[in-house]
Amino acid sequence: MPExxxxxxxxxxxxxxxxxxxxxxxxxxxxxxxxxxxTSLGLGQAVTFVLTGTTVINYLxxxxxxxxxxxxxxxxxxxxxxxxxxxxxxxxxxxxYLPNLYYSLGIFLPLITVNCAILGVSLFMxxxxxxxxxxxxxxxGSGLGWTLAIxxxxxxxxKLKKAPIPKGLQGPGITLIITGLxxxxxIGFSGIVRIQ
Amino acid sequence: xxxxxxIKNIFSMGILKDNPVFRxxxxxxxxxxxxxxxxxxxxxxxxxxxxTSFSSLTISIIRKYTxxxxxMMVQTLIISAYVIIVDIVLKAxxxxxxxxxxxxxxxxxxxxxxMGRCExxxxxxxxxxxxxxxxxxxxxxxxxLLTIAFFRELLGFGSIFGYTILxxxxxxxxxxxxxxxxxxxxxxxxxxxxxxxxxxxxxxxxLAGGEK
Numbered sequence: 001m002p003e004x005x006x007x008x009x010x011x012x013x014x015x016x017x018x019x020x021x022x023x024x025x026x027x028x029x030x031x032x033x034x035x036x037x038x039t040s041l042g043l044g045q046a047v048t049f050v051l052t053g054t055t056v057i058n059y060l061x062x063x064x065x066x067x068x069x070x071x072x073x074x075x076x077x078x079x080x081x082x083x084x085x086x087x088x089x090x091x092x093x094x095x096x097y098l099p100n101l102y103y104s105l106g107i108f109l110p111l112i113t114v115n116c117a118i119l120g121v122s123l124f125m126x127x128x129x130x131x132x133x134x135x136x137x138x139x140x141g142s143g144l145g146w147t148l149a150i151x152x153x154x155x156x157x158x159k160l161k162k163a164p165i166p167k168g169l170q171g172p173g174i175t176l177i178i179t180g181l182x183x184x185x186x187i188g189f190s191g192i193v194r195i196q
Numbered sequence: 197x198x199x200x201x202x203i204k205n206i207f208s209m210g211i212l213k214d215n216p217v218f219r220x221x222x223x224x225x226x227x228x229x230x231x232x233x234x235x236x237x238x239x240x241x242x243x244x245x246x247x248t249s250f251s252s253l254t255i256s257i258i259r260k261y262t263x264x265x266x267x268m269m270v271q272t273l274i275i276s277a278y279v280i281i282v283d284i285v286l287k288a289x290x291x292x293x294x295x296x297x298x299x300x301x302x303x304x305x306x307x308x309x310x311m312g313r314c315e316x317x318x319x320x321x322x323x324x325x326x327x328x329x330x331x332x333x334x335x336x337x338x339x340x341l342l343t344i345a346f347f348r349e350l351l352g353f354g355s356i357f358g359y360t361i362l363x364x365x366x367x368x369x370x371x372x373x374x375x376x377x378x379x380x381x382x383x384x385x386x387x388x389x390x391x392x393x394x395x396x397x398x399x400x401x402x403l404a405g406g407e408k
Binding site: 021022023024025026027028031073074075076077079080081084115116119120123124127166167168169172173174176177179180181183184187 | 391
């Protein structure tokens, strides 16, 4: 689909096909971490950064290494290794040169390796056969969309601490219901841009 | 050799008491994504049972030879290898299903259930119990998928496994097929399951706290 404008992909990845709200990716850490705005923002930044980096690297590896040797079926292994290696590398670099950032992001970086949103974006990129620029736009947009959703959720959950919630619904239950409501709200965007 | 009681215990833990989705809120990404049709959920569940059981088996066999600090990487690679098998089989025999599931087959790799079982059970136990534990966890997961899919497909399309159950008089709830329906359905199921087992509440919360 080379005719789609990268900007359209970028905005669609944030709003209409948000990774959490319409593709359900990255739910585990979404539910576990969305208790405070500050930590959510930290995790969101880390995810956006890693997503952009790994999408670019995976694009290059897939199209210049796997396709020429017709090894496409190895993409799961290759992608997950790239992601793990990238996360490790980022962790080392950040620890060495930006200690402040390391202390705010540090605990989240290992979590990101198993975040399904990262692998999911790379797989979507292959399935929808995006071009290089489209992949970058898709990676950044997905990361921002993920951040937007988790920060919004953290904001709601902070207020929710004082609300009387039925016993069985406390914790994950109510979080899922709020996520559902957010997903409903985001469907309102669906007329604006569309990718599928 | 294993006793029958142990086997029973593993299964009741995996399917009911320690159900990965309800009790530990693991692996719900795919639990939500594929559950708009029962057939998709069944295939997904079978794939997961296969991957969980065999990767638990493999990891348990080599657990004494794996250096501790690289075990995560080893586990990931083993899981990816089995996921590739599932993907290739699906592509070869059920191309339409492979297309419908899209990237979610590949995402079995990052399904925390598998990693969780490998880390907490297969790492410490002999091969056969690990294998059964994998099957049990996978079945618990599949059961949840099928339950969610049952309501979503019934209310959304008026059918079950593609066979029409509710006639044309039924106003199709398109809402149930869309993403929000999945979130609400899972929340309701967690609510029901929590209320039914509220006397084990302390136990459950302790587990959830330890799991994070």
